[in-house]
Amino acid sequence: MVKYPEGPAPLGKDLKPGEGINCNPLDQNITLDFTSQMGGCTGAYYGISVLLGKWGFERVKVSEGIFVSPVNKGYYELVLKEKEQLMQQIKAGLFSISEAYADLELLLHDLRKYKQYVEYFEKIREIEKNLKIEKDEEKKRKMLEEKKSVEQTLRAIFIDEVDIYTDLPNTPISLRSIASRWPTIISDFMKLEEEKLPDEIKLDVSYAEKVVLATKNKLFLEWKKMFEETVVERYKRIKELVEARKNSIEEYKSSLKPIIARYKMINDLLSSSGGRLAIFRSFFRPDAQAFSIDSMTLWAWKPFSPAEKWKISYERHAKISLEKAGFSKEEIEELVRKGKIKPNELVDALPIEPSIDNVVRKIKSEIEKEYNIKLTAEDLFEARRRLINRYSLSPVVGTEGVLWPFSPYFVFVELPMDRIVLVLPNGIQIEDLTLGLKTYVKTQNIIIGHILEVIAREKRFEYEIGSLLGEFGIDKGKWETVENMLKKEFSEIYGEYKEQKEETVPEKKKTLLDSILEVFSKIGNYLGISGVFIRARGPYEFIVSDRITKYYLKQSGMVFAEIKNYLQRVFDVPGAKTVTLL
Numbered sequence: 001m002v003k004y005p006e007g008p009a010p011l012g013k014d015l016k017p018g019e020g021i022n023c024n025p026l027d028q029n030i031t032l033d034f035t036s037q038m039g040g041c042t043g044a045y046y047g048i049s050v051l052l053g054k055w056g057f058e059r060v061k062v063s064e065g066i067f068v069s070p071v072n073k074g075y076y077e078l079v080l081k082e083k084e085q086l087m088q089q090i091k092a093g094l095f096s097i098s099e100a101y102a103d104l105e106l107l108l109h110d111l112r113k114y115k116q117y118v119e120y121f122e123k124i125r126e127i128e129k130n131l132k133i134e135k136d137e138e139k140k141r142k143m144l145e146e147k148k149s150v151e152q153t154l155r156a157i158f159i160d161e162v163d164i165y166t167d168l169p170n171t172p173i174s175l176r177s178i179a180s181r182w183p184t185i186i187s188d189f190m191k192l193e194e195e196k197l198p199d200e201i202k203l204d205v206s207y208a209e210k211v212v213l214a215t216k217n218k219l220f221l222e223w224k225k226m227f228e229e230t231v232v233e234r235y236k237r238i239k240e241l242v243e244a245r246k247n248s249i250e251e252y253k254s255s256l257k258p259i260i261a262r263y264k265m266i267n268d269l270l271s272s273s274g275g276r277l278a279i280f281r282s283f284f285r286p287d288a289q290a291f292s293i294d295s296m297t298l299w300a301w302k303p304f305s306p307a308e309k310w311k312i313s314y315e316r317h318a319k320i321s322l323e324k325a326g327f328s329k330e331e332i333e334e335l336v337r338k339g340k341i342k343p344n345e346l347v348d349a350l351p352i353e354p355s356i357d358n359v360v361r362k363i364k365s366e367i368e369k370e371y372n373i374k375l376t377a378e379d380l381f382e383a384r385r386r387l388i389n390r391y392s393l394s395p396v397v398g399t400e401g402v403l404w405p406f407s408p409y410f411v412f413v414e415l416p417m418d419r420i421v422l423v424l425p426n427g428i429q430i431e432d433l434t435l436g437l438k439t440y441v442k443t444q445n446i447i448i449g450h451i452l453e454v455i456a457r458e459k460r461f462e463y464e465i466g467s468l469l470g471e472f473g474i475d476k477g478k479w480e481t482v483e484n485m486l487k488k489e490f491s492e493i494y495g496e497y498k499e500q501k502e503e504t505v506p507e508k509k510k511t512l513l514d515s516i517l518e519v520f521s522k523i524g525n526y527l528g529i530s531g532v533f534i535r536a537r538g539p540y541e542f543i544v545s546d547r548i549t550k551y552y553l554k555q556s557g558m559v560f561a562e563i564k565n566y567l568q569r570v571f572d573v574p575g576a577k578t579v580t581l582l
Contacts, residue, residue, distance in 0.1 A: 001370070002363070002366050002367050002370045002453055003366055004022055004363060004366075004446060004449060004450075005020070005022060005359060005362065005363070005446075006022050006023060007019070007020070007021070007022060007023070008020075008021065008542060008544060008548075009544070010544065011023035011544060011548070015359065016538070017538075017542035018538035018539065018540055018541075018542040019357075019358075019359055019445075019538040019540065020359050020442075020443040020444075020445050020446055020538065020540050021409070021441050021442060021443045021446075021540060021541060021548060021552065022440065022441075022442050022443070022446045023440060023441055023548075023553070024438050024439070024440045025439075025553050025556070025557070027557070028438065028439045028440075028553075028556055028557055028560040029436075029437070029438050030436075030437050030560075030564060031434065031435070031436050031437075032433075032434070032435045032437060032564070032567055032568075033432065033433070033434045033435075034432070034433045034435075034567070034570075034571040035430060035431070035432045035433075036430070036431050036433075036571060037429075037430060037431070038421070038429045038430070038431055039431070040431055040570075040571070041419050041431035041432065041433035042419070042431065043570070044433060044567060044570045044571065045296075045417060045419065045433065047566075047570060048415070048563065048566060048567065049298065051566060052298075052300045052413065052563075054402075055302065055402065055559075055562075056302050056402030056403075056404065057300035057301060057302045057413065058300065058301055058302065058390055059298060059299070059300045060298070060299045060300075060454050061296055061297070061298055061299075062297050062298075062299050062453070062454065062457065063295070063296060063297040063416075064265075064267055064294070064295065064296045064297075065267045065268070065269040065272075065275055065294065065295045065296075066079060066266065066267065066268065066269060066292065066293070066294040066295075067268065067269040067270060067275070067279055067286075067292065067293045067294075068080055068292040069284070069285075069286040069287075069289060069290060069291050069292065070286070070287075071286070071287070071288065071289060071290040071291075072290035072291060072292055072421075072423055073290075075292055075421075079266065079292075080266070080268070082266070083263060083266040083268070086259055086262055086263040086266075087263060089259050090256065090259055090260055090263060090468065093252060093255070093256040093259065094256070094468065094469075096252055097249060097252045097253065097256070097469070100245060100248055100249045100252060101249065103245055104242065104245045104246065104249065107238060107241050107242045107245060108242060110238050111235070111238045111239060111242050114231055114234055114235040114238060115235060117227075117231040117235070118231055118232060118235045120150050120153060120154060121228045121231070121232070123146075123147075123150050124147060124150055124151070127143050127144075127146060127147045127150075128147070130143060131143055131144070151193075152190050154224060154227075155189065155190055155220060156190075158220050158223055158224075159175055159176065159186065159189070162223055163175055163176075163216065163219075164176055175189060175216060178212070182205070182206075182209050182212075184205070185209060185212065185213070188203050188205055188209070188213060189213055189216060189217065191203065192213060192217045194221065195213075195214060195217055196214060196217065196218045196221070197214055198210035198211045198213075198214045200214070201213055201214060253469050256468075256469065257465055257469070260464075260465045260468055260469075261461075261465060264461065264464060264465065269293065269295065279293070284420075289422070289423075290422075290423035291420060291421060291422045291423065292420070292421045293418060293419070293420050294418075294419050295416070295417065295418045295419070296416075296417055297414070297415065297416040297417070298413070298414075298415040298416075298417070299412070299413070299414060299415075299450060300412070300413040300415070301410045301411065301412045301413070301442070301447055301450070302402075302404065302410060302411055303351075303391075303404050303405055303406075303407040303408070303409060303410050303411075304405065304407060304409055304410070304411055304555045305405040305407045305409075306407070306409055306541070306547075306551050306552055306555070307551045318348075318349040319346040319347070319348065319349065320346060320347065320349045320353060321344075321346055321347075322335070322341065322347060324353055324354060325347060325349070325350075325353055325354055325355055325356060325384065326353070326354030326355055326356030326357055326360070327356060327377065327380070327381075330377075331377035331380070332377075334376070334377045334378070335377055335378065335381055338378060340378060340381055341381075347388075348388045348392075350384065350387060350388060350391075350408070350444060351406055351407055351408040351444060352408040352443075352444050352445070352539050352540065355384055355444060355445065355448060356380055356384065356448070357445055357538070359445040359446070359449070360380070360445050360448050360449055360452070363445075363446070363448075363449030363452065363453075364380070364449070364452055367449070367452055367453050367456045368456075368478075370456075371453075371456045371457070371459075371460050372460075372474070372477055372478050372479055373456055373459055373460055373463065373478060373479045374478060374479075374480075375452060375455070375456060379452060379455050379456075379459075380452070382455060383448050383451040383452045383455055384448060386451055387444070387447065387448060387451060390404060391404050391406060408443055408444035408540065409441065409442075409443060409444075409541070409552060409555075410441070410442045410443070410444070410446075410447050411439060411440070411441065411442075411555055411556045411559045412439065412440040412441070412442045412446075412447070412450075412556075413437075413438070413439055413440075413559060413563065414436075414437075414438040414439075414440070415435060415436070415437055415438075415563075416435070416436045417433060417434065417435050417436075418433070418434045419431060419432070419433050420432040420433075420434075435567065437560065437563060437564060437567075439556040439557070439559050439560040439563075440556060441548070441552045441553055441555065441556045443540050459479075460479065463479040467479075470482065473485055475488065484497055561577075565577045565578070
């Protein structure tokens with residue numbers, strides 16, 4: 001679980017005055033437990049989810065899990081047996097991929113071999129073409145030498161892989177076999193060109209050897225012609241097979257990803273230690289009672305405009321540079337290199353800039369530790385972009401046209417829910433819904449942290465799918481692409497791996513004015529006078545007693561009351577108040 005900084009004091013000790021707000025008032029915590037007939041609790045869950053959207057909240061589901069007792073056979077077969085079937089499909093798909101890779105490796109071996117042969121004939125044809133148009137005698141001589149070198153390679157192939165098999169029983173006739181009689185016959189054969197008759201051979205050798213050389217050279221020339229035709233045609237066929245096998249592997253992977261995703265989405269509560277202990281400690285009897293438990297946690301957030309001492313300076317997005325938004329020079333270069341932004345391009349500003357401050361970076365570090373992944377500059381840019389886009393949204397589905405105020409202060413709702421379906425021995429089924437409702441006041445930087453965690457969850461989900469397909473692995477406890485793992489292991493071969501540096505917003509140097517204000521603050525504390533107004537460390541609200549508790553927490557309290565009233569009215573709780581849209 002990611003720990004978010006809380007504060008400012010006395011609401012929490014992690015955030016200094018002005019750095020941000022993240023507080024959950026004690027009177028805005030409640031556990032609600034409702035029991036209904038089948039469908040009542042499910043309707044309440046979807047009802048509150050839709051209602052939050054109508055109120056203008058951004059909603060995200062951040063956890064889910066399910067447990068079904070084997071006694072509840074029908075539901076067990078429907079859910080967990082389905083997961084087992086998906087697992088079998090995944091195993092079969094992975095086996096098909098491994099078989100396809102094995103076939104591909106064999107094909108690639110043949111392709112490399114025949115490609116080399118084709119390159120020899122390509123080189124010969126290229127040289128012959130250039131010889132017809134070249135006028136320079138020196139260049140012609142070099143071309144002929146190069147052609148001779150390629151021809152000798154083909155002659156060596158002929159000797160080693162063709163002529164060696166011409167020996168008859170008790171009658172050695174291959175060049176290697178008769179080298180004992182004529183020690184120079186192989187080197188003499190390598191010097192030949194187009195000679196087919198003994199008299200055409202100008203070498204200083206016996207006539208008997210010339211006869212053998214002429215015969216062998218005639219066979220070589222015929223073989224070379226047939227070999228070229230065969231190699232060219234076979235290389236084409238193997239190339240087609242290689243491309244087909246590559247495409248089939250990608251198709252196997254693409255078709256397997258939805259199956260793996262479905263498998264991962266059925267998150268058995270027993271797969272985690274916390275879930276196992278919760279089931280083990282519960283009063284339910286998995287071995288004797290028919291029941292199921294499914295849990296989920298919902299996050300929702302929406303900005304509000306607090307009562308201001310003066311009118312806000314602007315209501316629309318200004319344009320700023322990424323540097324002013326809090327990105328380092330290295331991060332900006334990375335974003336430009338990956339095409340996320342153009343050089344010197346300006347971006348829309350959020351209500352408070354720099355938006356990527358030290359608080360965001362501390363949260364980023366906590367998220368990386370929790371999810372074992374590396375969040376990059378792209379992820380920071382994406383989190384910021386998602387928040388900006390939501391400020392800019394015109395009426396969209398599920399929001400009833402609620403336009404967000406351009407404010408850095410948010411009401412945040414955390415709603416963990418456990419739904420229990422119990423099948424009684426008489427056949428009656430009932431639902432029980434337990435909700436732990438909490439509302440917070442949070443600032444823009446904390447919300448960016450939450451969006452970063454959502455991005456981390458999305459990335460980890462893709463990593464888990466890709467890891468089964470060999471696209472990702474775990475290196476020193478963190479998810480990493482196989483490509484980067486190879487770069488770390490053999491940098492000279494696979495390329496240099498660039499480790500992303502942890503960026504922090506530099507602290508401002510203490511000025512003379514800061515020192516004077518610090519002295520006045522100490523004097524004020526000694527005299528019992530609050531000096532928080534001169535101790536602020538950031539752009540956010542910092543006066544707790546006069547501002548945050550009176551104006552800000554009131555906003556989250558209204559949302560808390562509305563959600564509680566809605567749920568109580570859904571389940572006909574006596575005394576529940578009527579819900580009014582915020």
